[in-house]
Amino acid sequence: MSQIISITSIASISPLGNDSKTIWEKYQNNNHCITEHFLDHKKTLVAKLDTDSTEIIEALKQSDSKYKFLDKTVLFAMVASRKAIQNAGWTSNDVFGINIGSSRGATDLFEKHYREYLETGKAQTLASPTTTLGNISSWVAHDLQSSGPEISHSITCSTALHALLNGVAWLRAGMTDKFLVGGSEAPLTDFTIAQMRALKIYSNIESQAVPRLRELEDYPCRALDLDKKQNTMILGEGAAVCCLEIGKKENALAYIEGIGYATEILEHNISISAEATCFQKSMKMALQNTDLSEVDVIVMHAPGTKSGDLTEYKAIQKVFKDALPMLTTNKWKIGHTFGASGMLSIELGVLMMQHQKFIGVPYLNSVRVLNPERGIKKILVNSVGFGGNAVSVLLSV
Structure with a gap:
């Protein structure tokens, strides 16, 4: 059985848009997608879908009477999945598996049903089937009229890359030839943001920030800024x-050259160790057949928290020592999308390899220039969830 896995298509819907051309254009400017939003009458900072994507979601809800009752996580996944299989040339006649997970699941819909229950003492008929985690892959399968296995899971923020690991395992086991994998997240609700604030990891910088915090006003999520004095994560x-797809396909955008995964003993409910032992293990596993000098870029998890960014950086230093690749993240631009974030990082990696252009973080002082003779040939993508569930994926072209 071939060990080569081809990524024949990737698609997303996010604050950057919903088509690769628009997404790449937005990656090339230094503007972030974070805006002020009122939740429960309180001003907060979030990264919402762009206007065009919001209209697409609303049109999807109206296209089928059954879709009106679905959570945004399901609708987001449907839009991205439709585009992905279209670009890959898959049809409903193809047998392919689906594994799309989520950290929070149907948060918005669950909170809505619970509020109604507190007010009326009654639960809606569809309250349970439309808020289970398996709801995402099941509805995507229905929408695509697929006949393969349907799997959903939650491994917090590393969910999407764990879905990728699972798809690779099925393909290499010969159980199927094609697998659709990823993550979906719609966490912009009062209760979810309140939970992040309770953990004291959410950015509390408002638009009227005092002058000494002007840099945080310009870039409220300071992901990968190792000198920041406070947590700046934004959802x-x-x-x-x-x-x-199994094998080396002519239409491949990139290849999965290595995969790694690891967990570590919990020091705290949300923490990883000071030097991110889990990341060290996952990166070493993904890179075990690779000369470290061949890795051009690392797309870091880097959520914008003080300890999260720093511990991952220390882990990279431990693995790569003085030969650090170029480092980047996209959370300063689109916020932390929890279970979807790993696949959005994969998308950034694929786009950088396609266009042979490094997308950095605008407020960082150290800028490394890409060697035009070398180009970008191999990119490592990191993701980790609460409790140290790390995944590293090595991409190549």
Whole structure:
């Protein structure tokens, strides 16, 4: 059985848009997608879908009477999945598996049903089937009229890359030739943001920030800024999926050259160790057949928290020592999309390899220039969830 896995398509819907051309254009400017939003009458900062994507979601809801009762996580996943299989050339006659997960699941709809229950003492008929985690892949399968296995899971923020690992395992086991994998998240609700604030990891910088914090006003999520004095994580919404196929395909956008995964002993409910042992293990596993000098870029998890960004950086230093690749993240631009974030990072990696252009973080002082003779040939993508569930994926072209 071939060990080569091709990514034949990748698609997303996020604050960056919903088509690869628009997404790449937005990646090339230094503007972020974070805006002020009122939740429960309180001003907060979030990264919402762009206007065009919001209209697409609303049109999807109106296209089928059954879709009106679905959570945004399901609708986001449907839009991204439709585009992904279309770009890959898959049809409903193809047998392919689906594994799309979420960290929070149907948060918005669940909170709505619970509020109604507190007010009336009664639960809606569809309250349970439309808020289960398996709801995402099941509805995507229905929408695509697929006949393969349907799997959903939650491994917090590393969910999408764990879906990728699962798809690779099925393909390499010979159980199917094609797998649609990814994550979807719609966490911009009062209660979800309140939970992040309770953990004291959410950005509390408002638009009227005092002058000494002007840099935080310009870039309220300071992901990968190792000198920041406070946590600056901000939530975003969206979904991203990719089509995996066994073997080296002519239409491949990139290849999965290595995969790694690890967990570590919990020091705290949300923490990872000071030097991110889980990341060290996952990166070493993904890179075990690779000369470290061949890795051009690392797309870091880097959620914008003080300890999260720093511990991942220390783990990279431990693995790569003085030969650090170029480092980047997209959370300063689109926020942290929880279970979808890993696949959105894969998308950024694929786009950088396609266009042979490094997308950095605008407020960082150290800027490394890409060697035009070398180009970008190999990119490592990191993701981790609460409790140290790390995943590393090595991409190549």
